[in-house]
Amino acid sequence: MYKSNSGFTILEFLIASGLTVTIATAAILGVNAILDYKKNETTKPKLVLEAYNVLNEIERNFDNKCVSMGNLLHREQCYPFQYFPNGGPITNYPSLIFFINSADGPQLLCYSMGHLPSVLGGDATNTSPCGLFKSIKGAASCVAIWQTFESVADLCTEFIEDNGDRIAKLANLISEVVVLFEIHLVKFQSNGISLEYLNTDAQLIKINMGLGTLGATNIDLKDLAFMEITVGTLLKSQHREYFSLGADGRRAFLEKNGVRLSRLLPWRI
Numbered sequence: 001m002y003k004s005n006s007g008f009t010i011l012e013f014l015i016a017s018g019l020t021v022t023i024a025t026a027a028i029l030g031v032n033a034i035l036d037y038k039k040n041e042t043t044k045p046k047l048v049l050e051a052y053n054v055l056n057e058i059e060r061n062f063d064n065k066c067v068s069m070g071n072l073l074h075r076e077q078c079y080p081f082q083y084f085p086n087g088g089p090i091t092n093y094p095s096l097i098f099f100i101n102s103a104d105g106p107q108l109l110c111y112s113m114g115h116l117p118s119v120l121g122g123d124a125t126n127t128s129p130c131g132l133f134k135s136i137k138g139a140a141s142c143v144a145i146w147q148t149f150e151s152v153a154d155l156c157t158e159f160i161e162d163n164g165d166r167i168a169k170l171a172n173l174i175s176e177v178v179v180l181f182e183i184h185l186v187k188f189q190s191n192g193i194s195l196e197y198l199n200t201d202a203q204l205i206k207i208n209m210g211l212g213t214l215g216a217t218n219i220d221l222k223d224l225a226f227m228e229i230t231v232g233t234l235l236k237s238q239h240r241e242y243f244s245l246g247a248d249g250r251r252a253f254l255e256k257n258g259v260r261l262s263r264l265l266p267w268r269i
Contacts, residue, residue: 090114105139180232
């Protein structure tokens with residue numbers, strides 16, 4: 001076996017080099033793992049606080065929702081809220097729409113996910129960073145809606161312009177780290193204690209004229225006990241990677257790097 005001037009064979013030299021590379025790689029991976037842990041340890045409390053504040057905001061307005069919309073609901077004691085996974089104020093992103101009370105009369109309120117404005121790094125691509133927006137229509141606009149109301153789509157149309165998505169502007173932004181926004185309907189099981197979720201995903205929910213539908217299925221509003229709001233938050237720098245993944249990949253990525261919080265709100269008719 002040929003030996004180098006230092007007394008090592010070529011094979012020994014290659015083995016030593018391989019071990020060095022392996023040890024160095026393991027060390028780098030270990031350091032990266034520690035850095036990732038430290039990063040999550042630092043950022044997750046901030047993401048928790050952001051999700052908590054968003055849920056507080058929605059709950060505060062939901063507690064002030066209108067329960068009688070006059071001619072719109074033929075004076076039924078019900079409130080309309082529409083959840084549009086598709087065709088909503090921001091196309092292909094969820095929205096929650098309901099009426100709230102004010103001194104001037106009912107106001108129409110919309111929460112919707114959408115692409116961040118370009119000044120914050122948004123570019124309207126499929127993997128563009130997203131956030132949660134809120135827009136309110138005043139009493140005068142609500143009167144106009146009632147006068148022309150023909151379907152639940154009329155509520156959604158109020159928030160859309162022909163040349164773009166009016167709600168997705170800086171003035172309406174309430175969080176630039178929200179990547180998940182879902183509404184789930186919940187009822188009590190027959191034992192009166194356990195909860196049963198009618199949906200755990202972003203199915204279409206319509207409530208109009210005292211009737212409800214979940215996707216293509218009719219639901220009995222009298223059976224509902226809660227509406228659950230779920231919010232997921234993630235650092236804006238990770239949005240593109242998150243939105244490039246499939247549904248299963250997003251769940252795993254959010255669990256590892258972000259925060260997911262839910263809150264049950266009492267369903268009252």
